[in-house]
Amino acid sequence: MESEGIEHRTVQVNGINMHVAEKGHGPLILFIHGFPDLWYSWRHQILALSALGYRTVAPDLRGYGDTDAPASPSSYTCLHVVGDLVALLDAIAPDQEQVFVVAHDWGSIIAWYLCLFRPDRVKALVSLSVAFSPRNPQRKIIKSLQAVYGDDYYICRFQEPGVIEAEFAQMGTTRILKEFLTYRNPGPLFLPKGKGFGRPTDAPIVLPSWLSEDEVNYYATKFEKTGFTGGINYYRNLDLNWELTTAWTGAQVKVPVKFIVGDQDLVYNSPGAKDFIHKGGFKKYAPLLEQVVVMEGVAHFLQQEKPDEINTHIHDFIKKFH
Template sequence: MTTANTPNPTPALAGVTHRDIEVNGVRLHIAEQGEGPLVLLLHGFPECWYSWRHQFAPLAAAGYHVVAPDQRGYARSAQPEDVGAYTLPHLTGDVIGLIHALGEERAVVVGHDWGAPVAWATALLRPDVVRGVAGLSVPPVPPAFLAPTALSRATYGDGFYQLYFQQPGVADAEFARDVASTFRRVLHSGSGDNPAQANPRPWVVPEGRTITDTIPEPQALPGWFTEEDVRTFAREFAGHGDRAFTGGLNWYRNIDRNWELLAAFNGARIQPPALFVVGDRDMVVALGGGPQAILDLAAQNAPNLRRTVVLPGCGHWTQQERPDEVNAALLDFLAGLDAEG
């Protein structure tokens, strides 16, 4: 495995450095800060390392080596051509490979959105490597963590966004047409500041319309998300051109394959110490049947769940919308792990 420093085209975050690491034959870009026990921060769709901008300094100041990769297919990391290269076994393999490439035997793994299934799956498959696991937004539901497409179709119809994403090149082109606009639309749409999220509903595209038709560009951004943030995300994704979002969309195109590959783990439970954080205005809460159903799922599937945190008024972008509360929960969880040795 080789590492190399890479230029940082974004406005500098004090103390955060950047480099590339080759893991499992795939070049991954990482942002990192601090020294001490390793904490990996795994972003979701359609994000990158910058989604954790509010977590670097507080966790590093508390004595941790904080590393946020662009996961395979995203932003400055490589984007394999093969759709089948984005399964959960590939993604968890990247996490394990990255931990070892950073010179560590174990780490705490934290994930948000799609990063949460990767974190949960890593803890399920390799509990010997995961000191602790935290999921933001998406609860642990082994073995594949997202419902198979047949169930989604029966429940929400053909327009359900995860089914819409199955069409090769369709959402890819719509999202890449104006990357900055896509970030404004998607992050505002799922925000707890969006009035529509007072009663979050599944994201469904009506027949004959496009995905961007369903998420209009906002007249104003929520207070936690600035135009400079929009420009930063857009710059990070610029290297993949009209395939800016194809790598991330390919994760969705492996939902059913994940169920096949992980069938042997059906009924398994996640054993490492765990933390779960979710906003009560998160669309995932609606998909999961409500706040209590989500919390019950987490407790059932992660028997060593140390704490659950429900953030009132918070939408889907948990650590960006409520950084202070998320940081406090993470630091408390990490301190508890350290006290146990």
């Protein structure tokens, strides 16, 4: 990717060194990746949107890739990560009061928090895969997930430090990444102990047309170095985030939003998600929600699976705001 004019640098933000990939000039688009991802999941968007006159900026979030990974699990709350991103914008674009944000998966969760905490910094948001999730003051998140899905649900399995990492290490980094990146089951992801992703770890995984062995290898070289703990620590803070955001119970997101999801995405197919998105709940909490796009036959990693369509969707939306 370096050969295509994408520049890499390290920026000191919020007490950590953050790796950033960027290209282009103009209004800034901040790309926020999810799990188990890197700046690299935005490679197609960086090239396309920088060519359309934008400055595209895609960091590795804390715990990922070439960005520092603090040791303490509690250093991965929404306040830490949003703090990193606000500090990054202060450092690299002090002249731009507001920026465009494009986010996916955990990046979308972080982006929703960014819009809640600092709407003054966001011109418009394109959220992929994960809609806004209003805080339920009645019950914590992990207990809710256990009640619905049981203990083998992947988020529940991620809670105990070290346990899932040991299982992933046995399966191998490349294998884990291929399992996640090629996951197309619209149902919930279960990771029963010792059973991995429900198939023998030596069963071949055929990569889809949009993902090459070289691309998987790029991910693998980074995750070999860092392990998965940094990314998994985001899940370990779901309940702490719930506690820290009590003051935002019932708060609305006052930022213009476009939401895009694949109809095969496990998040879109989780209980209640479609009703919330399509029957007024989402719009109630994000009153400036302008558009919901459901892409047929597309799964979770939509910006890599359908880059051209996603690039067009992003551009069509954000060009209205400058």
